[in-house]
Amino acid sequence: MRVSLFITCLADQLYPDVGESVVRLLHRHGCEVDFPELQTCCGQPAFNSGYQDEAREVARGMIRAFEHSDYVVSPSGSCTGMVHHYYPQLFADEPEWRFKAEQLVAKTYEFSQFMVNVLGVKDLGAVSDERVTYHPSCHAMRLLGVKDEPLELLSEVEGLQLIELPKKEDCCGFGGTFAVKMADMSEAMVCEKAAHVCSTGATALVGTDMGCLMNIGGRLNKDQQPIRVMHLAQLLEEGVRRGESASGK
Template identity: 50%
Template sequence: MNPERNGRPRIGLFVTCLVDLMRPSVGFAAVKLLEDAVCIVEAPVQTCCGQPAYNSGDRGTTRDLAMRMIETFQGYDYVVAPSGSCAGMIRKHYPELFEEDPNWRMKADSLAGKTHELTSFLVDVLGVSAVDASFDGAVTYHDSCSGLRELGVKSQPRKLLSSIDGLTLVEMKDSDVCCGFGGTFAVKYSDISGAIVEAKTKNVEDAKTHTLLAGDLGCLMNMAGRLSREGKPIEVRHVAEVLAGMTDEPPIGMVKAQAAKQS
């Protein structure tokens, strides 16, 4: 280990496509949280993890993208993503892509073993139990499917949220039920997706909080879109933004009360 690092882990931040293109503030929040935890954070030039191609059955394109990812992040102690679905893709599905190629399988296993979702990395790997942030109000939390079922991310964000001064977490009904996004699922099966997110936003509303949080931007954009179309003035944010105390950015898809009345 480089002595100039003083034992600090070198983190390769996998920003994810949606964060890069739609919500860069999530990436900056992730950097702040990791640096506050005394990590060295770098965001190398990167590409898609291949999840959309994988979900569409295009294994060739998925393997090409996975190879790029493996090469890009091979020199880091850990790879951290503010997304359970992207981290789950790398951890759970990269190794199976190279079952017939022992050389690349070894490299895929190596990357998978050091890749983590953001809140899980902070709590489970670094032992972070509290963050220096404040938030005035009550929030509810949606457990995104990949993070929950593939990576076991459930208690970690709640543990960190409980340390925020002024924040009250109100659990919604069926917080662990899908929001209907599912990447390409929402495109292929739009009617089913719409029915699922309608039920989800009903539970969000019934929680009677002004803010909805989650750890995956795809889920957040899906739920925010539905809430917006329903005229519900509920703020939607990525959990990293609240944990980092970086809430100056306008909420995802917030509807002003006046706009809701006009609709």
């Protein structure tokens, strides 16, 4: 199975190890992974700020970048949600480009979606002694309907203790440009989210969007809370290596 990695801006520039974990896990399950170098931003910051013409041009570049891909997998529900819900809308008056956008939508998946629903994999053979709480990001949950897949993957990790996060459906306050335009409100929201994370007694916070994890992790770090903040792919890949080491593979 041939898969193209859609890395996203945050993972590419700040958290490349997330992309590496995704690629390693895909390789382990028989996928041939490539990285189209024409890919850039998905256009969401411009779109959310009202610059639809600029977002449309960025979207054209993304469509070209992945035009020949069989599957496109991303470690971000937010960026995947942008492609799924707004690319066809951006080209509503351009039938040819709308068709191309819909083709990209049909083959683009968030990481946990792809693992569970396309590859049919839930148990990766991962091992962990972490006490984990999971933050479901707004876009993955509400735009893509990704609710059970991350939890199904986490539930199969041997030794992991999964602790439910209070008010888990609440936004962390990041929201991309929202955090810049509404800084005071954003700070209040992330403070509340961080307090809920701390109340679980978890040793690690796991999520599927680095925007959310960067925001919550920054607050936890400012509060000097010793809680690891990890993308789901990082925890799983770390657990797989640990499981192989324990079994002598």
